[in-house]
Amino acid sequence: MFTGIITDIGTIAKVEQRGDLRLVIDSGYDMGGVDLGASIACSGVCLTVVDKAPAGQPGWFAVDVSGETVSRTAPGLWHEGARLNLERALKVGDELGGHIVTGHVDGVGTLVSAVPEGDSTRLLIEAPASLAPYLAAKGSITVDGVSLTVNSVEDQADGTCRFGLNIIPHTQALTTLDALTPGRRFNLEIDILARYLGRMEQLRK
Structure with a gap:
C-alpha cells in the first residue's frame, strides 16, 4: 500500500x-x-x-x-x-499524507491542457469511459503515482470524461508533473473506495 x-x-x-x-x-x-x-x-x-x-x-x-x-x-x-x-511502501505508523493507493493502474489518461491558474497549474485530463463512473469532484485520484484532488468532472458524449485538478509549485518541483505537454499520457488509479463501491453496484444489478 x-x-x-x-x-x-x-x-x-x-x-x-x-x-x-x-x-x-x-x-x-x-x-x-x-x-x-x-x-x-x-x-x-x-x-x-x-x-x-x-x-x-x-x-x-x-x-x-x-x-x-x-x-x-x-x-x-x-x-x-x-x-x-x-x-x-507504507509502513505501519507512517503519516498518511495522501490517500490509500494500491499501485494498480486502472486506466490511462491523456492531458488535454495545462494552463496557469494563480501560482498553480490547472490540468484537464481525459479519462476513458471505464473510469468515468468512479470520478467525482473533491474525490481522490492518483496521476502517475501522485495523490491529487479532483476539482471538476465533465462527462463527454462518447462516454469518456474530463476532470480538472490543480498542481501547486511544490508538487511540480518534486515530481515528474513538471513536464506537461498536451497529449501526454498518465497512469490513473481511482480511489479504492470508489472501486469497491462500483463492484458492489455491479453485483446488485
Whole structure:
C-alpha cells in the first residue's frame, strides 16, 4: 500500500528485454534500508525490487515489468532515460499524507491542457469511459503515482470524461508533473473506495 506522496524521482538507467522487461532505476534512496522483494511504486505502478546497489554505492534498484503491466500503463513510459515518480511502501505508523493507493493502474489518461491558474497549474485530463463512473469532484485520484484532488468532472458524449485538478509549485518541483505537454499520457488509479463501491453496484444489478 502507498499514499501517493512522492519521495524521490528515479531515472531508468538500463532496459533489458528478457521474458519480461528488466529495468535498472537510479534513485536517491539509501538501498541499505530496502530489502529484496520490497515494493516500490514507480509512477503509480507497484513493482518488486529484484536486485539493488551494494552497500556504500550510489543507489539503484532493479525491477521486472511484465507484458501485462506494459500493456496497461502509459505508452512509452518504460524506456531508458525516462523519469519515474517513486514511493516506498507504507509502513505501519507512517503519516498518511495522501490517500490509500494500491499501485494498480486502472486506466490511462491523456492531458488535454495545462494552463496557469494563480501560482498553480490547472490540468484537464481525459479519462476513458471505464473510469468515468468512479470520478467525482473533491474525490481522490492518483496521476502517475501522485495523490491529487479532483476539482471538476465533465462527462463527454462518447462516454469518456474530463476532470480538472490543480498542481501547486511544490508538487511540480518534486515530481515528474513538471513536464506537461498536451497529449501526454498518465497512469490513473481511482480511489479504492470508489472501486469497491462500483463492484458492489455491479453485483446488485
